[in-house]
Amino acid sequence: IRALVAGYGTAFESPTEGAFLLNASPVAVARAIRLALDDAGIAPERVDAVCASCSGLSRWDVAELYAIEQVLGPDVAVAAPKAMWG
Numbered sequence: 001i002r003a004l005v006a007g008y009g010t011a012f013e014s015p016t017e018g019a020f021l022l023n024a025s026p027v028a029v030a031r032a033i034r035l036a037l038d039d040a041g042i043a044p045e046r047v048d049a050v051c052a053s054c055s056g057l058s059r060w061d062v063a064e065l066y067a068i069e070q071v072l073g074p075d076v077a078v079a080a081p082k083a084m085w086g
Contacts, residue, residue: 006042009035024059029067037071044072054080 013028037044050068054061068078 007036007038007040009033009037009039011035024057024063026063026066026070029064030071033067033071047072047076049077049079052078052080 009032011028011031013023013025037047050072052061052064052068054064065078068076
């Protein structure tokens with residue numbers, strides 16, 4: 001086994017302006033992270049590393065990294081394997 005998905009969380013927050021299908025919301029991303037941790041029964045301080053999606057769109061990437069830091073703290077390692085795979 002290379003990985004085990006111990007918990008899952010998802011969250012959506014509709015845009016406050018414009019007609020975007022996707023909304024860069026650090027609040028929703030943080031909620032999804034917390035839901036996944038709760039589902040897995042894992043405390044945030046037990047997380048050593050995160051594989052971020054890093055879409056390449058700065059608006060979404062900034063929201064994701066901000067949420068990761070808010071929930072897991074500034075010292076968690078964040079990897080972006082997409083940069084290697086494309």
